[in-house]
Amino acid sequence: MNEEMWDVIVVGGGPAGLTTAIMCANRMLKTLVLEGGKWGGLPATMYPNKVIPNYPGFPEGITGIELVRRWLRHVRDNPYVTMKRERVVKIEKGGIVKTEDNEYHGKTVVIATGTRPRELGIPGEAMFNRADKGVYYYVTHREKFIDNVVLVVGGGDTAVDAALDLVDLAREIYIIHRRDRFRAMDENVKKMEESKNINIMLNTELEEIRGKDKVEEVVLLNNKTGEKKVLKVDKVILAVGLKPNTEMFTELGVKTDDRGFIITDSYQRTNVEGVFAVGDIVKGAFRLLIVGAAHGAIASQKIYEYIRKPYWAGEDEK
Amino acid sequence: MNEEMWDVIVVGGGPAGLTTAIMCANRMLKTLVLEGGKWGGLPATMYPNKVIPNYPGFPEGITGIELVRRWLRHVRDNPYVTMKRERVVKIEKGGIVKTEDNEYHGKTVVIATGTRPRELGIPGEAMFNRADKGVYYYVTHREKFIDNVVLVVGGGDTAVDAALDLVDLAREIYIIHRRDRFRAMDENVKKMEESKNINIMLNTELEEIRGKDKVEEVVLLNNKTGEKKVLKVDKVILAVGLKPNTEMFTELGVKTDDRGFIITDSYQRTNVEGVFAVGDIVKGAFRLLIVGAAHGAIASQKIYEYIRKPYWAGEDEK
Numbered sequence: 001m002n003e004e005m006w007d008v009i010v011v012g013g014g015p016a017g018l019t020t021a022i023m024c025a026n027r028m029l030k031t032l033v034l035e036g037g038k039w040g041g042l043p044a045t046m047y048p049n050k051v052i053p054n055y056p057g058f059p060e061g062i063t064g065i066e067l068v069r070r071w072l073r074h075v076r077d078n079p080y081v082t083m084k085r086e087r088v089v090k091i092e093k094g095g096i097v098k099t100e101d102n103e104y105h106g107k108t109v110v111i112a113t114g115t116r117p118r119e120l121g122i123p124g125e126a127m128f129n130r131a132d133k134g135v136y137y138y139v140t141h142r143e144k145f146i147d148n149v150v151l152v153v154g155g156g157d158t159a160v161d162a163a164l165d166l167v168d169l170a171r172e173i174y175i176i177h178r179r180d181r182f183r184a185m186d187e188n189v190k191k192m193e194e195s196k197n198i199n200i201m202l203n204t205e206l207e208e209i210r211g212k213d214k215v216e217e218v219v220l221l222n223n224k225t226g227e228k229k230v231l232k233v234d235k236v237i238l239a240v241g242l243k244p245n246t247e248m249f250t251e252l253g254v255k256t257d258d259r260g261f262i263i264t265d266s267y268q269r270t271n272v273e274g275v276f277a278v279g280d281i282v283k284g285a286f287r288l289l290i291v292g293a294a295h296g297a298i299a300s301q302k303i304y305e306y307i308r309k310p311y312w313a314g315e316d317e318k
Numbered sequence: 319m320n321e322e323m324w325d326v327i328v329v330g331g332g333p334a335g336l337t338t339a340i341m342c343a344n345r346m347l348k349t350l351v352l353e354g355g356k357w358g359g360l361p362a363t364m365y366p367n368k369v370i371p372n373y374p375g376f377p378e379g380i381t382g383i384e385l386v387r388r389w390l391r392h393v394r395d396n397p398y399v400t401m402k403r404e405r406v407v408k409i410e411k412g413g414i415v416k417t418e419d420n421e422y423h424g425k426t427v428v429i430a431t432g433t434r435p436r437e438l439g440i441p442g443e444a445m446f447n448r449a450d451k452g453v454y455y456y457v458t459h460r461e462k463f464i465d466n467v468v469l470v471v472g473g474g475d476t477a478v479d480a481a482l483d484l485v486d487l488a489r490e491i492y493i494i495h496r497r498d499r500f501r502a503m504d505e506n507v508k509k510m511e512e513s514k515n516i517n518i519m520l521n522t523e524l525e526e527i528r529g530k531d532k533v534e535e536v537v538l539l540n541n542k543t544g545e546k547k548v549l550k551v552d553k554v555i556l557a558v559g560l561k562p563n564t565e566m567f568t569e570l571g572v573k574t575d576d577r578g579f580i581i582t583d584s585y586q587r588t589n590v591e592g593v594f595a596v597g598d599i600v601k602g603a604f605r606l607l608i609v610g611a612a613h614g615a616i617a618s619q620k621i622y623e624y625i626r627k628p629y630w631a632g633e634d635e636k
Contacts, residue, residue: 026372027503027504057385284584286615288612294608297372310499
């Protein structure tokens with residue numbers, strides 16, 4: 001047990017968590033950031049080399065990995081911020097945060113645990129979704145897809161971006177979506193439609209993934225006609241949405257919607273005193289980097305008010 | 319009259335207005351941005367050379383003017399964005415926006431009019447607040463203050479930043495605040511206290527500014543003791559807060575608080591259909607660049623949903 005008292009414990013070192021730390025340090029609050037995986041969250045893991053076109057301030061675009069590098073420069077060597085690579089297993093009332101090996105105490109806790117790719121739960125998925133056996137949830141190493149036949153599943157930005165990302169590398173790309181139109185950015189859907197080796201199949205679902213040691217074929221269902229079809233493919237990318245990382249706060253009593261996203265007020269406060277939530281774990285958060293960053297800024301101000309109680313605390317809420 | 323129909327008319331070319339345009343362009347919405355003054359809003363006018371320490375992505379800090387330059391690069395030459403230097407005089411229901419010379423029609427309107435420095439309303443202020451006669455609301459040209467005796471009025475970040483900004487240039491700086499402690503960032507208050515030529519006077523108010531052709535002296539009141547004091551000064555900087563730019567939407571019927579800040583839902587929608595508000599004009603907006611930028615991102619998504627009506631519109635609000 002660690003008896004040190006932190007002003008703020010940030011659970012999660014993704015964009016929103018790091019921004020919260022940047023802003024709390026700026027306000028001279030003693031801040032601990034805990035991250036069990038990679039620093040930088042989804043932009044660092046799911047799309048490190050993707051150019052983010054609309055982060056204001058980078059008109060030529062910026063890659064996820066470069067943004068993460070910049071955020072880390074904000075907090076590293078900052079005397080108010082301590083960063084530890086430890087997986088949080090439980091957050092308890094009273095500012096207690098338990099990791100696999102330690103227990104930390106904070107005056108406030110910020111939940112910045114974000115989301116992870118959702119599994120589809122179909123036959124074959126669990127068999128092949130590890131050790132490069134052919135099922136992926138995002139593209140990190142593009143070179144693995146060279147000259148492959150690739151099936152992308154999903155209709156949102158992640159799916160469409162994955163297809164476009166591989167267009168020059170893969171031999172043939174199939175993208176299927178269960179609905180009759182995509183929800184991704186119009187501009188990118190258009191690019192996809194104009195591309196020569198992307199085959200678009202709407203109203204189509206993935207039923208099964210088959211193969212011996214690795215993915216060999218998939219079974220597709222047209223949900224309008226009921227027709228089934230077997231397609232030979234080398235790789236499958238499942239981009240069917242994200243689910244919230246809720247495991248560490250299920251017993252804390254924070255209000256969530258029925259999918260597990262945390263409900264906050266417009267100041268990032270949860271219903272539990274001293275507990276805040278920022279970034280993609282927040283209901284209705286839009287999953288945009290710039291929004292997560294703003295959450296961090298807002299939360300830090302309210303944390304400052306909560307801890308330091310200046311005369312102007314809550315003035316903006318009148 | 320101009321019969322062209324815009325998807326979005328953004329009123330105001332400050333940070334939040336420009337970000338809204340960046341994000342709307344990204345969604346292929348035909349966007350008109352109207353600005354009567356300088357592009358870039360307060361960071362461009364009030365603190366062009368101030369280093370902003372906490373805009374995530376710029377760990378070494380970035381000046382207001384450089385951020386504005388980068389935002390403008392996002393939108394200039396973008397086929398979806400048209401920028402016009404015209405002062406908006408009235409916004410009417412049905413997406414009608416009137417400037418001094420023209421009338422524009424939009425499917426949606428985004429109010430991004432921001433704030434401007436508040437006047438104190440004391441004797442002498444109106445006489446000297448123009449043509450470099452000695453009363454300022456912010457510091458732009460620091461060289462004007464070389465070897466001067468300067469009075470700064472205010473207790474927030476703008477006041478403290480102004481004092482710190484001049485510390486090496488002015489002969490003597492007095493900073494007065496009507497309360498018994500500052501509300502600016504602790505770190506900067508500390509810097510100010512440690513500085514040799516900044517004199518801090520709390521519980522002190524400015525009653526009058528005197529002089530012939532330019533500022534010569536000020537009358538100060540200690541609001542605890544009732545004692546008055548005349549001080550010889552060359553310049554006065556009034557940093558006593560900001561007030562919302564509301565003139566162009568008083569008759570539109572958007573709900574505001576009693577100071578004029580617009581009340582929106584968490585998706586930047588006002589109570590008037592098709593009218594959104596972003597940035598510092600929004601009640602409780604924290605006046606941070608990163609928050610204004612996030613407003614732009616959020617508004618653009620809801621504008622897209624409002625105009626294009628995709629099947630997933632409003633899904634995140636459930």
